[in-house]
Amino acid sequence: MSDSGNRKIGDVILKVDNISLSFGGVKALTNISFDVREHEIRAIIGPNGAGKSSMLNVINGVYLPQEGTITYRGEQRRDMNTHAAAASGIARTFQNIALFTGMTVLDNIMTGRNLKVKATFLEQALWIGRARKEEMEHRRVVEEIIDFLQLQHVRKTPVARLPYGIKKRVELARALAAEPTMLLLDEPMAGMNVEEKQDMCRFVLDTNDQFGTTIVLIEHDMGVVMDISDRVAVLDYGKKIGDGTPAEVRSNPDVIKAYLGAH
Amino acid sequence: MIYRESGQYKTSYVNDSQIFPIKQDRYAVLAIIAFAFLVIPFIATPYFFSAILIPFLIFSLAALGLNILTGYAGQISLGTAAFMAVGAFASYNFMLRVPGMPILLAFILGGVCAAIVGIIFGLPSLRIRGFYLAASTLATQFFVVWCLTKVPWFTNNSSSGVITAQQIQILGFKFDSPQEKYLLVLAIVCVLALLAKNMVRSTVGRSWMAVRDMDVAAEVIGFRIMKTKLTAFAVSSFYCGVAGALYAFCYLGTVEPEAYNLDLSFRILFMVIIGGLGSILGSFFGAGFIVLLPIFLSFVVHATGLPNSVTSNVELMVFGALIIFFLIVEPHGLARLWQIGKEKLRLWPFPH
Numbered sequence: 001m002s003d004s005g006n007r008k009i010g011d012v013i014l015k016v017d018n019i020s021l022s023f024g025g026v027k028a029l030t031n032i033s034f035d036v037r038e039h040e041i042r043a044i045i046g047p048n049g050a051g052k053s054s055m056l057n058v059i060n061g062v063y064l065p066q067e068g069t070i071t072y073r074g075e076q077r078r079d080m081n082t083h084a085a086a087a088s089g090i091a092r093t094f095q096n097i098a099l100f101t102g103m104t105v106l107d108n109i110m111t112g113r114n115l116k117v118k119a120t121f122l123e124q125a126l127w128i129g130r131a132r133k134e135e136m137e138h139r140r141v142v143e144e145i146i147d148f149l150q151l152q153h154v155r156k157t158p159v160a161r162l163p164y165g166i167k168k169r170v171e172l173a174r175a176l177a178a179e180p181t182m183l184l185l186d187e188p189m190a191g192m193n194v195e196e197k198q199d200m201c202r203f204v205l206d207t208n209d210q211f212g213t214t215i216v217l218i219e220h221d222m223g224v225v226m227d228i229s230d231r232v233a234v235l236d237y238g239k240k241i242g243d244g245t246p247a248e249v250r251s252n253p254d255v256i257k258a259y260l261g262a263h
Numbered sequence: 264m265i266y267r268e269s270g271q272y273k274t275s276y277v278n279d280s281q282i283f284p285i286k287q288d289r290y291a292v293l294a295i296i297a298f299a300f301l302v303i304p305f306i307a308t309p310y311f312f313s314a315i316l317i318p319f320l321i322f323s324l325a326a327l328g329l330n331i332l333t334g335y336a337g338q339i340s341l342g343t344a345a346f347m348a349v350g351a352f353a354s355y356n357f358m359l360r361v362p363g364m365p366i367l368l369a370f371i372l373g374g375v376c377a378a379i380v381g382i383i384f385g386l387p388s389l390r391i392r393g394f395y396l397a398a399s400t401l402a403t404q405f406f407v408v409w410c411l412t413k414v415p416w417f418t419n420n421s422s423s424g425v426i427t428a429q430q431i432q433i434l435g436f437k438f439d440s441p442q443e444k445y446l447l448v449l450a451i452v453c454v455l456a457l458l459a460k461n462m463v464r465s466t467v468g469r470s471w472m473a474v475r476d477m478d479v480a481a482e483v484i485g486f487r488i489m490k491t492k493l494t495a496f497a498v499s500s501f502y503c504g505v506a507g508a509l510y511a512f513c514y515l516g517t518v519e520p521e522a523y524n525l526d527l528s529f530r531i532l533f534m535v536i537i538g539g540l541g542s543i544l545g546s547f548f549g550a551g552f553i554v555l556l557p558i559f560l561s562f563v564v565h566a567t568g569l570p571n572s573v574t575s576n577v578e579l580m581v582f583g584a585l586i587i588f589f590l591i592v593e594p595h596g597l598a599r600l601w602q603i604g605k606e607k608l609r610l611w612p613f614p615h
Contacts (some may be wrong), residue, residue: 060483098480100473102541110466111473114486117466122496124465125458131465132277133386139276178484 009230010038011059013214017060021051028054029065029238032054036182039207041215043164043225045249046235047258048251052218053095055235056184059216060085060092074180087115091180093171095187095218101160105151105170106142108159113138140176142177148210149173149203165196172203182214183207189221197221201228226250266608277537282460299449304442312441313514319554320448321509326534329461330504332534334540335463336495337475339396342403343503343531348523349407350504351428351511352417358429359419366431370451370508378497379505380407385496388490404456404525411520418520423480425519428512444513451509455502460543462498471495472541538587539598548597552589557582 014036016175021029029051036042044052057063059070061080069076071087091112100108117137119131146152149169154162159170168188175183188204189197205228219225225232226246232240234249236258242249249255266287273279284287284328294581307316329343354373359362411417413425418426431438431447438447462468470491473481482488530553538549562583564574589614593600 025450034448062479062483080481083485083487086483098477098483099478100476101474102476103469107472111469111481111486112484114470116467119466121467125462127461127465133278135465136276139280143276162369176482180609243346 009040012036013038013073013156014059014216015071016055016059017071018070019065019070020060021054021063021065027238029058029235032068032235032238032240034084034233034240034243036214036216037230038214039208039212040230041204041217041228043217043219043229043232043234045219045222045225045232049237050235051238053186054238056186056216056218060090060184062077078119086178088097089178089181090184091175091178091182093168093175093186093188096166096243097164097171099159099167099171099174100165102158103171104156104158105154105162106156107148108170109142109145109173109177110138112174113142115178141179145176148176148206165192165199168192168196169203170247172200172207176207176211176213179211181211185215185219187218187220187249189219189224198222204228266605266611274358274422277468280464284466295454300446304446307442307445309441312445315555315558316445317359317441317448317514319550320445320452321514322454322531322534322554323547323550324455324509325336325503325531326538326550327456327543328506329531330500330535330538330540330546331459331462331471331502331543332495333535333541334545335468335475336471336492338385338495339393340400340402340403340499340527341397341528342384342407344507344523344525344527345404346377346381346500346503347507347510347527348411349500350507351372351518352411352426352520353377353504354508355426355428355511356417356419358471366429366433366512370505370512374501374504378405378454378501378508381500381503382493385493388492388496398501401525404528408520408523423519423555423561424521425517426511427517428515430513438513446510446514448588451505456543456547459502463543467494470506484536492498533586537586537596539596542596542598543598544601546596548601552597556585 001066013033016035017033019032020027032051032055035254044055046052054063054235058065059080061082061084064079068115069078070080072080072090075088088114092118100111103111117134119129123129146155149172151166151169151173154166154170160168162170171189172185185204189200201224204215204217214259217225217229229246231244232246232249233240234252241258242252242255244252268285271286273284279282283292291374304318325343328346329340332338332340344565350370350373353376354369357369357372358366358613380403384400387399393400415421418424431444434449438444463471470481470486471494472488473484474488474491478488481491507523515522534549534553535546536546536549537552539545557578560578561574564581567574567576589597593603
């Protein structure tokens with residue numbers, strides 16, 4: 001359990017109701033409902049193809065569900081678009097690293113600040129007025145995140161040259177640069193060794209603890225999920241088969257069946 | 264030994280985000296610009312101005328424009344010459360039809376017209392990419408040249424379809440000699456290159472590169488894909504438009520729409536590829552390579568004393584071979600080669 005800090009889990013910040021999503025004849029999600037409370041770490045688990053990533057894509061507007069509603073901070077909508085999601089404070093990372101490979105670490109993280117840039121195109125071209133001042137202001141924030149995630153040594157390295165574990169961290173940094181209220185992490189620890197996983201866990205917990213960021217996490221490593229999450233939702237074949245605290249989920253017979261195939 | 268950055272500490276973010284963070288680079292570039300403005304005008308011959316320096320600068324500007332679109336924003340275009348044509352013919356018509364139109368304003372308006380055409384023909388980029396987009400920009404190329412040839416209004420009803428660019432006059436000062444035209448082109452290219460550098464080091468440039476590298480992620484962190492792509496088309500076409508206007512006013516003098524054919528588009532695309540995609544400096548290298556190398560080669564080959572029929576073919580063969588050679592040695596272009604050289608130089612003569 002992660003109740004080590006003095007963070008207080010608040011009210012429901014995100015609520016998805018009866019979400020159904022299909023691609024042609026394939027039903028990715030069927031009638032899914034769950035909620036996320038403020039400041040909590042909420043895990044979504046399930047076997048491959050259970051619809052976990054699709055769920056995140058629905059939350060931040062990449063996919064448009066055929067049915068159901070999403071209520072985020074009291075605002076109900078069905079057609080969340082990516083821009084609106086980002087503007088309302090939802091940031092995310094991707095399962096397959098989606099960094100901008102041709103840019104340096106610093107520039108990648110700076111892109112996370114884009115919604116906070118007010119300087120007009122002309123100001124930026126002339127490098128005058130707000131453009132210059134803002135650039136330095138954003139740089140300061142980004143440097144804090146670089147410190148936080150210990151990326152100082154690779155600041156000016158093009159992302160393409162970095163090892164996998166660091167790339168994952170840069171992606172988290174880019175998401176954090178937006179100062180999100182809710183962070184969607186799609187398998188942040190996939191393909192990492194034990195030490196890298198420990199580091200990542202620490203960063204996720206620290207983010208949650210220091211910035212109070214609500215975290216929705218998809219992860220396959222059960223040890224990690226059971227350790228750091230407050231509540232866990234379990235999906236299988238696009239349906240929700242379990243929901244509750246890690247202990248509850250662990251003893252849920254449906255979940256055991258889905259994972260172990262036992263009778 | 265001399266090219267070192269040791270001892271140059273950056274104590275503020277302003278210092279760290281300078282265009283040339285290393286002192287030696289800064290001084291070298293300033294020296295080159297000063298040399299180009301203050302020394303070259305007095306030592307170069309008229310032939311050197313009008314056959315080498317002016318086309319080099321104009322092609323650099325066009326390559327810079329295409330580099331913004333293709334190198335930074337990742338949208339392939341084969342319509343560069345069409346945007347240049349729009350810039351040239353729009354400037355010509357503004358000069359012709361608006362009494363008292365200042366020439367610099369006409370260049371800018373020509374660029375703006377090219378930008379508008381660029382936005383219109385950039386719309387397909389919202390749905391298609393890669394080779395398919397290249398094919399659709401090819402349509403721009405043929406449509407614009409066709410349009411300028413078929414509608415006599417654009418060429419002021421000239422029977423041959425050829426226009427003669429008006430005289431360049433700024434604040435009563437006439438730019439007639441190659442030397443004066445060179446200075447005008449140089450000033451415009453310097454200003455526009457500086458603006459381009461500012462764009463690519465701020466959010467605009469980062470939005471272009473983000474869309475180029477991973478458009479889904481760019482969208483998720485809040486960039487508007489449509490706006491980003493169309494801005495890239497607009498800025499790129501503006502640069503090409505101004506380059507096209509300079510091509511007509513400062514280089515050719517008299518020009519027909521066919522001067523801006525597909526051949527020219529390809530030449531500029533080669534400049535960008537050889538110079539280095541996604542590099543401002545690379546645009547200048549690429550233009551230098553494509554413009555200067557044939558001249559240099561013809562000079563060298565002619566010096567061998569072979570008959571004319573042989574030399575012209577040898578030139579082309581050597582030119583082609585060199586392009587292939589450079590692309591094999593460094594597919595990322597001369598700019599990358601330059602960068603690698605600089606990194607090596609920082610350590611030289613020590614092994615580590």
